[in-house]
Amino acid sequence: MAYPYDQNQQGHFSQDVNGGLHQESAAQGMPPQQQPIQPGLPENGSPASFAQQGVVDGSGSSVTGDAKTTLWMGELEPWIDENFIRSVWFGMGETVNVKMIRDKFSGNAGYCFIDFNSPAAAAKALSLNGSMIPNTSRPFKLNWASGGGLADRRDDRGPEFSIFVGDLGPEVNEYVLVSLFQARFPSCKSAKIMTDPISGMSRGYGFVRFANEQDQQRALNEMQGVYCGNRPMRISTATPKNKSGVPGVPVNMPMAPQNSIGAAPGMYGMGAPPPMGYYGAPQPMNQFTDPNNTTVFVGGLSGYVTEDELRSFFQGFGEITYVKIPPGKGCGFVQFVQRHAAEMAINQMQGYPIGNSRVRLSWGRSQNNSGPAGTPYRPAPPPPQYNAMGMSPAQHFAQYQQIQ
Structure with missing residues (x-):
């Protein structure tokens, strides 16, 4: 497949094969909001006000400066690399720095950071969110690289405490989710919504990370059933990153929304939807077979x-x-x-x-x-x-x- 850019234009950014970022979270220490805010918007209603300063350090390269000039771009197709991203924005009159974040299993880049020359250029680029990326079959997925988690930044120097959030509607994105939690919990660092690798659509669940265990425990109790978008959330615990080695490993994986589409005919009989969303009753635990079978x-x-x-x-x-x-x-x-x-x-x-x-x-x-x-x-x-x-x-x- 031929792409409209020169492979020799590769810049000074090296690939991070582990997909790791090391950055001081700007969200930590944010004063708590006294009044609930509208989910998905900062208190003054401006997305730009949500951007905060920070440094993104990769493997041998960095994107440094005010986070108001840096966007997160996600749900990238597997073949997309730094050169292609730069060529897309160059075609729109913008010279940018790009840092790809690659999945440690597949090597594919699920998302990237894009640093623009000015806050105005970044804000203008953000307005393209939802429009089609040139020469691809997918739309732009753009957001401010702020609050530590919209771009899923890592901070390996301190503990993290995660919760699982289920029953998310398709209208909920990471910005909406992290804004809802940061309005109530000052140590909320990040939000990540899991997506289908083929369609790019939300799987209906995600993870929210906190720097403070008390905030995590409060969120488990206080956010159960709270509406995010058009649906009440279902909250449970997730294994901390520092214990599992994998950020956000869920203790209990998500159950699908209650208004899920029905199952295929024959799976649950006559095409009727399975009980309780996608899932039926728990399966027997193989009590009479090999107990070491995994x-x-x-x-x-x-x-x-x-x-x-x-x-x-x-x-x-x-x-x-x-x-x-x-x-x-x-x-x-x-x-x-x-x-x-x-x-x-x-x-x-x-x-x-x-x-x-x-x-x-x-x-x-x-x-x-x-x-x-x-x-x-x-x-x-x-x-x-x-x-x-x-x-x-x-x-x-x-x-x-x-x-x-």
Whole structure:
């Protein structure tokens, strides 16, 4: 594929293969708002006022200066690189610096930072949000690189405390989500909404990170059922970055919105929608088979789903040993390091839409109680106890008992 730019125009920015950023969060220490603000807008209603100063440090390169000149650009197609981004903005009369942030598994750049010459140029560029990117099939996804999290900045020098936020409507973006929480919790650092790697559409859930554990605990209680956009949010805990090594790993993965579309005919009978959104009742925990089995069988996969894409749907449950999709079989296998991660995946991804079909999950065949050849044997620890699958008694799954 030929692109309208010169590969020799590569600038001084080096690629960060780990996708890591190291930046002092500007959101930390922000004074608490006395009055609730409209979700998605700062107190004075101006997106520009939400931008704050900060430094983005990459691997051997940096974008430094006032954050009012820096935009976040997300949901990029896999082939897009720094040169293409620069060529797009050069065609609009802007000379920019670009820093790509690459996924550590696939190497693809999910988003980038763009630094403009002036705040006016950045504000003008932001007005293109939603319009089509030249020579691509996707629209611009732009926002101010502010508050530490709209661009998902990392600060590895301090602890982080995360929560999972589910039942988000398609109208909710990261700016709306982080603004809602920062209005009430001064230590809120970031918000990340998970998107489908193919369509770029929101998966209906995300994560919010805090620098202060008290704010995290307050948010778990106070934000349960609070409306964000057109729907009430469902809140539960997520594993802290410093403990898991992966920021935002959820303790309880999302349940789909209650007004989800129905399941495919035959999956739940006569095409009726599954109970409680995408998911049915919890699956049995394989009590009479190999207790060390950590392999999940994923059936009903569409033909164009890749192993990297399949991994992206399951990596939030825990560390994955391998992902395999046999050619032409319409199924795949995901093996976790720990047993309880596989159990959660089976329970909570049953019937979830991946690609253009809903998947069927069950236990796969273990390979010598472990992973592929050469993987060390790891006895599975006892599964954790979940209080009504991590939700308050008022939530939809309260009628189920704890997983034993």
